[in-house]
Amino acid sequence: MNTAPITSWEGAEAYFTFADKPALLVALTLVGIGVCVWTIASMAIHENKAYKDM
Amino acid sequence: MEQSVPELMARLDSLEASLSMATTINSEVFYWWCTALMLAIHAGFLAYEMGASRAKNALASGMKNLIAFAFLIPAFYYIGWWIYLAFPTGFTISDGSEAGLPWSEYMGPNLTDNASGIFYAAFTLFAATTASIMSGSVIERIRISGFTILALFLGAVVWVFGASWGWHPDGWLTTEWGLHDVGAAGAVHTIAGFFTLGVLINLGPRIGRFNADGTVNNIDGHNMPMSLIGLMLIVMGFFGFLGGCIIYTGDTWMTIYNTPATLSAFAFNTLMGVAGGMIGAYLVTRDPFWMMSGALIGVISSAPALDLYYPGLAFLISFGGGCVMPKLNDILVEKFKIDDAVGAVAVHGFGGVWGLVMAGIFASGYQNVAGPEISFVGQLSSAVVFMILGFAPGYVLSLVLKVVGLLRVSENAELAGLDKAEVPVSAYPESSVPAAFTNDPTSPTPAE
Numbered sequence: 001m002n003t004a005p006i007t008s009w010e011g012a013e014a015y016f017t018f019a020d021k022p023a024l025l026v027a028l029t030l031v032g033i034g035v036c037v038w039t040i041a042s043m044a045i046h047e048n049k050a051y052k053d054m
Numbered sequence: 055m056e057q058s059v060p061e062l063m064a065r066l067d068s069l070e071a072s073l074s075m076a077t078t079i080n081s082e083v084f085y086w087w088c089t090a091l092m093l094a095i096h097a098g099f100l101a102y103e104m105g106a107s108r109a110k111n112a113l114a115s116g117m118k119n120l121i122a123f124a125f126l127i128p129a130f131y132y133i134g135w136w137i138y139l140a141f142p143t144g145f146t147i148s149d150g151s152e153a154g155l156p157w158s159e160y161m162g163p164n165l166t167d168n169a170s171g172i173f174y175a176a177f178t179l180f181a182a183t184t185a186s187i188m189s190g191s192v193i194e195r196i197r198i199s200g201f202t203i204l205a206l207f208l209g210a211v212v213w214v215f216g217a218s219w220g221w222h223p224d225g226w227l228t229t230e231w232g233l234h235d236v237g238a239a240g241a242v243h244t245i246a247g248f249f250t251l252g253v254l255i256n257l258g259p260r261i262g263r264f265n266a267d268g269t270v271n272n273i274d275g276h277n278m279p280m281s282l283i284g285l286m287l288i289v290m291g292f293f294g295f296l297g298g299c300i301i302y303t304g305d306t307w308m309t310i311y312n313t314p315a316t317l318s319a320f321a322f323n324t325l326m327g328v329a330g331g332m333i334g335a336y337l338v339t340r341d342p343f344w345m346m347s348g349a350l351i352g353v354i355s356s357a358p359a360l361d362l363y364y365p366g367l368a369f370l371i372s373f374g375g376g377c378v379m380p381k382l383n384d385i386l387v388e389k390f391k392i393d394d395a396v397g398a399v400a401v402h403g404f405g406g407v408w409g410l411v412m413a414g415i416f417a418s419g420y421q422n423v424a425g426p427e428i429s430f431v432g433q434l435s436s437a438v439v440f441m442i443l444g445f446a447p448g449y450v451l452s453l454v455l456k457v458v459g460l461l462r463v464s465e466n467a468e469l470a471g472l473d474k475a476e477v478p479v480s481a482y483p484e485s486s487v488p489a490a491f492t493n494d495p496t497s498p499t500p501a502e
Contacts, residue, residue: 012165013164013166014160014162014164015163016163016164019162025157026157029132033128036128040125043199043202047199047476050467050476051464051475054464054466054470054474054475
């Protein structure tokens with residue numbers, strides 16, 4: 001997979017992976033937010049179970 | 055000679071380019087190390103909150119700090135930095151703020167931008183500090199999930215509006231009212247302190263904190279020495295925090311409001327503030343925990359005008375803060391039955407207000423680059439804005455979490471200890487835990 005947005009370092013500006021694919025950056029952002037929300041939900045489920053087991 | 059002129063010009067251009075690059079790199083290096091030093095704040099919060107918890111809750115308290123820190127970093131990347139850039143004028147989105155969106159070309163490695171990453175990093179640590187201020191107050195009975203939601207909202211949204219409004223060269227509190235708060239006493243400490251107050255009202259006190267007749271029981275933490283070392287680490291980290299509050303331009307320093315300053319000014323007044331707060335808190339409490347909290351009060355008390363004060367004045371302002379805040383904490387606990395386990399509402403919330411108002415009294419008349427001069431009315435009005443901006447979201451969001459059952463742990467879990475309920479490992483071998491701190495609910499604290 002070629003993730004580079006540049007073909008030469010000459011005059012390069014934003015050179016991070018997928019810098020030339022903003023839609024993909026938005027998608028990665030949404031996935032990242034999803035991971036955080038999922039983990040918090042899992043935290044709450046863990047707590048509910050822990051309190052029930054007390 | 056004619057042939058040498060172009061050569062000299064080329065050499066001059068090369069030297070200028072090198073000097074410009076050296077300035078850029080120096081700036082990056084300066085904020086890199088400020089950010090690193092700010093990590094000490096989190097090591098400090100971790101140690102002092104675990105120490106302030108009973109042994110049965112030590113790891114759960116620490117876990118809370120670690121989780122808040124870990125979640126705040128992506129949250130500030132996803133939304134916090136954009137909010138800071140977008141809302142200096144109020145609730146209208148400013149032009150150019152799209153540079154802070156997470157899919158912007160500036161929010162990642164970019165050879166033409168040496169500033170965005172390093173400032174994002176410093177502000178992320180400011181954000182994590184803001185969330186951690188709440189953390190200690192709510193120990194031993196808040197759900198980690200509920201706390202994480204509150205910390206994210208405080209650290210990645212609420213305080214960022216305050217910073218954009220009042221800790222930004224174009225913030226409306228400065229351009230309209232002349233606010234001067236170079237060390238973020240209002241944007242960070244007042245907002246976090248009053249947000250915490252809103253949460254504490256809905257969260258309620260720990261079981262056993264108050265008797266039926268309203269009298270108060272002390273609930274001692276299991277490791278005061280660890281708490282004291284933690285507080286000293288926070289003070290150390292504040293040198294990174296306050297260093298990150300001053301703008302390095304290469305040939306001079308500026309405050310965040312673009313007024314000229316020196317790092318020496320910050321050094322004079324930060325140290326004198328620390329000392330004043332410690333001495334004041336010692337005078338009124340004789341308590342080492344409050345003495346070290348007094349160091350924080352001292353920094354916060356002088357923070358708004360670190361660039362302007364005569365150091366002897368900063369010492370006295372911070373001494374006053376160190377005397378007053380422990381007493382305000384007593385009033386919160388004894389009169390209003392607010393169980394603030396570490397006194398953060400008084401230290402940060404009221405301490406921030408104290409600092410802002412003192413700057414209104416003792417630094418009034420100084421010119422701002424944008425907006426009116428510093429005044430008592432401008433400082434006081436801005437303090438009120440910060441108090442409301444902190445308290446209202448904290449109260450409302452914690453009320454929602456309370457209604458849906460995500461705010462407070464179950465009574466059984468609270469009595470048995472949150473480590474036993476939620477954490478898969480133990481803080482201490484059984485043999486090292488004094489009997490008074492065991493997880494045995496038959497040896498409760500008073501009134502349990």
